[in-house]
Amino acid sequence: MIDNGILRVIARFLIPFILLVGLYIQFHGEYSPGGGFQAGVVFAAGWILYVLIYGLERGLRVISLRAMYLLSAVGVLLYAFTGLAGVLLGGKYLDFTPFSSNPHTAQQIGIITVEFGVGLTVATVAMLLFTMFARRRGEWLEALEEEQEGGE
């Protein structure tokens, strides 16, 4: 769709704002509706729009498939290890109070960290699922070509 001027211009205009809204929802989640889950989805939507306009190949140059696996695991582990850090500092699992002497600061550190983990996982998982389905047709066509070459 890169040869459609209207789509390209609108997408170039919109994608930064979509990514910015995603980050806003992520880091402003304590004050307004939102949080890691919604932010991850919005952020992934920005990338998917980029792929729809410029093609999967260029999209994967922005973030490779390998990076997606790694980051989706990193997000979950960040959550789990935040809980573990509470245990190491002398609290209960996922108890954020030992992070700081001020209970409000401690809770906010914990909440922001785990929400960031959730956002990371959700964003990369959404990208990953989209990539998996989007490239399938190309693989089928290649398999079809190989089959025909083999038959002739």
Next chain:
Amino acid sequence: MFLVIVAVTIVRVRDLFAAGMMFAIYSLLSAGLFAVLDAGDVALTEAAVGAGISTILVLSVLTLARRYEHPTGGHNWLALGVVLATGAILIYATLDLPQFGAADNPAQVHVGPFYTENSYSDMGIPNMVAAVLASYRSIDTMGEAFVIFAAALSVFALLSVRPTRAMPGVRKRRPPRGSEKRWEGKSK
């Protein structure tokens, strides 16, 4: 009311592309409903996930499948009977429920007041939903994150194997003008 109309249309329509778009409309209507009920977080989730990402995933699956549903003849009267009976029982059960929004509902007297009173003094953050989600009920949220990760792993396990033959019926689509490489986006 609109939700019912859209739902019936989804069941009736044979064009899967139209059905996918109707699902998006359904999600958007529910998001509006949640927003009217003042549940900002749920409305945001429904709009982003239900109307956004789910629709994109459904459409990307539709590029792999046929566009029209294969019609099956006849009606399944047993299924209709089961659905009607279950629906009647559920509606009968709602008669016993307390008044919607009444002050002495179980939802209003159990943990709700505790969260409402303590979340700001405990956390110092105004969004109570975030406080409950990430701190009071943190282990549940962690489980959620693991479920999402597991979903990605299972899709990866199913789709990462390169196919040795194409699905019957796959033809090379005539590429739109000047963009032959659009779907051949494998990373090399």
